[in-house]
Amino acid sequence: MAIITIKDLQKTYNSSQVPVHALNGVDLTIDEGEFTAIVGPSGSGKTTLLNIIGGLDDPNDGQVIINDTEINHLSRAEKIDFRLHHIGFIFQAYNLIPVLTARENIEFILELHGIPKSKRRLRSNELLEAVGIPEKADIRPRQLSGGQQQRIAVARALASSPRFILADEPTANLDSASADNLLTIMEELNKKEKTTFIFSTHDARVVKKARRVVTLEDGKIKSDSKK
């Protein structure tokens, strides 16, 4: 069952003198429970595609339909609520809130949902266990390694059990061991929580783990292969 349907997506940046066509007619369907990698060279439009799917950026043309909602038609506030309730984000630079502990970063999303403290605590414990660092619960991000921070970012993205997770180059800043570890965790969570994962990546290890690989080039889908 399709969770995301993308139709003829166009995005052009006019910030420089020459317009840059980041996305040039992308059509894509992502099914529920997929573990998909979007690959391609720098500037191929991977991050732009993820940003538009996540409602962080607006396309110039085309549609992004997530279940029955065309997110381009939502207001700014509606998009925020939509992201909160349906999408989890993992960023390349971890992007944890530095003044909150690991656990608080996870619970922050749950608190935005209005989930009571006792339930928040249960869920954060569960996720800290799932990402393998329960002992780091009360430590702030700057005291964690890059790999540990990214694991907390994964836990945060999963906190509210979103329909899918958008991960923009999640292993780019990690060493091999940390990257492998993280991918294994995400793969397990994908299976266990049935969460759809969509990665943009250059990392061969991610591509290897992905069950579907979509290759972008010059803003167009060059290939789409399922394993």
Next chain:
Amino acid sequence: MTTQTTSGGFKSIVKIAWRNLWRNKKRTLITASSIFFGVILSALMGSMQEGSYQKMIENVARFYAGHAQIQHKDYPDNQSTNNSFVPSDSLTIKLNNTEGIDMVVPRLESFALASSGNQTEGVMVLGVNPEQEDEMTELSDKIVEGNYFDGPTQLLAGKELAENLGISPGDTLVMISQGLHGVSAFGKYPVAGLFSHPNPELNRQLVYLPLDEAMYFFQAFDHVTSLALVGNSQKAVNKAIPEIKQHLEQDQVLRTWQEMFPAILQQIESDRATALIMKLILYLVIGFGILGTVVMLMAERQHELSLMVAVGMHRSKLALMLLLEILWMGVMGVIAGFIGSLPVIAWFASHPVPITGQAGEWMKNIGFEPYMFFAWDVGVFLEQMLVVFVLTLLISFYPFVRAFKISPIVGLRN
């Protein structure tokens, strides 16, 4: 799939705002310090200003004219004994029983020429009831040489007047004047003591005579030129005025010290306006200091704030978080400033700063005590606290408004 709205996260907002405040302790403390010193300086300035006015008013109202006076209606234009009046018993009883009026002090005032040896000076003769006058103006405390009225026919002279006339306690002063209805007034009075009044003008001109003797001197028996009314505050007297006015005779008027000394009131108002400009400059300096911090803070956190919006935090909550952060910083500075200014102002209020040299002489010449007086007035603290707080509040609008313009994509890209 539909979108849902959420209202959670307030605790997190408060937590993040509070922790952000201590994220860069040095900067927070520097900014709070600028507010702290701003409050202290402006409170000190306000206290000094109000202290000078209070002293000025006290010297005029409490220690000289009273908060108000009942006079003959023509006396303000022509201060002669001919414009005196005989207070009726009913008026005296009424005044003594009016709430808000603590004292009713009768006076007979006119001018005379005073002479001793070859020296002659124009003087203001003030006939007073020695006991009541002392109670009202604490005149006996101002005696610097000799004694307070020793006998019924003695006088007190201002220190500077005595120097100009070359007299000292025990000497005799001859005075001539014009009494009631043009009668010649003359008398010879021994000097009981010399006083030093806070108002240098009075030191140069004033002579006190016992009221009965003054009545005799001016041949104005039972007459007074004024009934000075003293209350525990100007407000209390002002409240009693309408009731008192109902008991005045047609040829009598009631004048507050502000009506008697409009120049002082004008001077206070003009001084307040000047001080306001100084304060505005101070507030501007403080304001730009805080604004600098806020602008820097916003620039530094753009990425983080964008992330919060990206993961589902509404901009309104973000705005609230930033608002709280700035307000806490302001409140900290304001409270610290309030606590810090208390002992400083308390010290200065009880230890006026003497003004020496030419400035001091100049102040004396224009009739002021050469001191910087400070008021111990809660209103001064509250006003400064409120102004600086409002200033902080105004500045916090900048991040508040900016929060609504945060773009998750631009911030994350940066």
